[in-house]
Amino acid sequence: MRNFSDLTEREILALAIANEEEDGRIYLDIAEGLRTDFPASAQVFTEMAGAEGEHRRRLLDVYRGKFGEHIPLIRRQDVRGFIRHKPVWQMFPLNLKAVRELAESMEIETQAFYRRAAARSEDVTIRKLLGDLADAEVEHERRADALVEENLPPNVRSAEDAKARKSFILQVIQPGLAGLMDGSVSTLAPVFAAAFASGNTWDTFLVGLAASVGAGISMGFAEALSDNGSLTGRGAPLLRGAICGLMTTAGGIGHTLPFLIPSFWSAVAVAMGVVIVELAVISWVRWKYMDTPPLTATLQVAFGGAVVFAVGILIGSS
Numbered sequence: 001m002r003n004f005s006d007l008t009e010r011e012i013l014a015l016a017i018a019n020e021e022e023d024g025r026i027y028l029d030i031a032e033g034l035r036t037d038f039p040a041s042a043q044v045f046t047e048m049a050g051a052e053g054e055h056r057r058r059l060l061d062v063y064r065g066k067f068g069e070h071i072p073l074i075r076r077q078d079v080r081g082f083i084r085h086k087p088v089w090q091m092f093p094l095n096l097k098a099v100r101e102l103a104e105s106m107e108i109e110t111q112a113f114y115r116r117a118a119a120r121s122e123d124v125t126i127r128k129l130l131g132d133l134a135d136a137e138v139e140h141e142r143r144a145d146a147l148v149e150e151n152l153p154p155n156v157r158s159a160e161d162a163k164a165r166k167s168f169i170l171q172v173i174q175p176g177l178a179g180l181m182d183g184s185v186s187t188l189a190p191v192f193a194a195a196f197a198s199g200n201t202w203d204t205f206l207v208g209l210a211a212s213v214g215a216g217i218s219m220g221f222a223e224a225l226s227d228n229g230s231l232t233g234r235g236a237p238l239l240r241g242a243i244c245g246l247m248t249t250a251g252g253i254g255h256t257l258p259f260l261i262p263s264f265w266s267a268v269a270v271a272m273g274v275v276i277v278e279l280a281v282i283s284w285v286r287w288k289y290m291d292t293p294p295l296t297a298t299l300q301v302a303f304g305g306a307v308v309f310a311v312g313i314l315i316g317s318s
Contacts, residue, residue, distance in 0.1 A: 003080050004116065009126055012117045013063045015074045016130070017056060019113070022076070023106055024052035029088040030099050037167070041096060048103065055133055062129050082109070111137035171236075173289045175223050175244035177282070182219050183251025184278040185305055187211045189312035191256055191271070196316030201267045205259040212252025220245025254278050279305045 007015065027049035034042040063071065076082040085102065088094070114134035121127040187208060194207035224241025255278065258270035279301045286297040 001078060001080055005120070007074075007079070009121055009123055010063075010067045011072065011074055012121070012130075013059060013067070013126065014072050015076075015079065016114070016117065016133070017059045017063065017071060018073070018075050019110065020052050020056035020059060023110065024049045024056065026085070026088055026106070027052060027103070030094065030103070033088065033091075033094040034096075034099070038096060041099075045099075045103070055136060058129065058133070062125060066123070066126065082113075107137055169289050171240060172243060173285065175240040176247045177285050177290070178223070179216070179219050179244035179247030179249075180251045180278070180285070181282055181301075183212060183215055183248035184254065184275070184282060185251075185308050187215060187252035188255070188275065188305065188308045189315065191252075191259075192268075192309060192312035193316035195259065195264075195268060195271075196313055199264055201259045201262060201264055204267075205256060208252060208256030208259060212249050212256055215252055216245040216249030219248040251278060275305065275309065 027045045031042040031045035031049065034045065085106065088099075091098065111134055114130050114137060118127050118130035118134060121130060190211045191204060191208040195201075195204040198204060220241040223244035224237040226237075255271045255274040258274060259267045261267040261270060280298075283294070283297040283301045286292040286301070287294045290297075292300075
């Protein structure tokens with residue numbers, strides 16, 4: 001990896017060409033990923049990719065005139081100081097807010113790159129081109145805003161944002177909430193039953209660990225096999241299963257870890273405090289994303305947790 005200050009003018013132009021090619025492909029990948037569900041936003045990114053193609057052609061013309069036909073392969077990852085963007089294919093399903101923020105950061109980075117490159121260039125033609133492209137990136141940002149206004153009027157953008165939020169709830173919040181509720185509530189009975197039956201914190205910890213991991217595996221498979229998401233819009237089954245399974249395990253582990261404390265009553269007190277926090281988080285998520293009134297969400301979750309908690313204590317004490 002080399003420092004930007006060590007690059008020659010030929011290498012700077014080669015890097016600029018590679019950057020424009022990569023940015024154009026990123027915008028096209030985003031457009032393709034959004035086309036089905038968010039056609040208006042997809043059109044914005046398609047037109048932004050076209051602008052990157054025009055920049056690339058201008059760079060190629062100058063490079064060919066100065067250095068010939070061969071362009072050395074120099075990429076962002078070969079030079080220190082560039083932001084490493086996550087590949088678009090690793091971001092699926094695409095989140096509208098995330099890709100808009102990604103595009104904004106790319107434009108800012110490219111503008112800064114052209115400013116620095118122009119300041120270092122001693123060739124008048126190259127310096128002028130790089131300065132013009134820096135200005136073009138500023139104009140590109142304005143054009144991107146104009147494209148948003150043309151293709152995403154307030155009603156369309158609101159509709160797309162609402163659809164994105166619904167997809168996020170279906171694909172992430174619902175399986176995560178189901179897992180957290182199952183892990184936090186269903187494991188209360190075996191954990192506290194084991195605690196009051198044995199009076200041994202280590203044995204209780206082992207029971208809680210087994211119950212949490214077992215519930216996580218079970219819930220993960222159940223969620224993944226429930227449907228393939230093609231009709232319900234709930235997204236990839238493996239992703240949903242992983243989210244649900246991990247949150248189930250996390251919900252059970254939360255009030256299991258306190259039983260690593262050797263003192264029995266201290267462990268029980270800490271575990272009860274963790275349970276209260278878990279139930280509060282579940283209530284908040286239901287209010288925030290599931291449109292459940294806060295009081296109703298709190299009472300429902302608290303009642304269910306109290307019943308399961310009481311069952312565990314009664315069974316363990318019998």
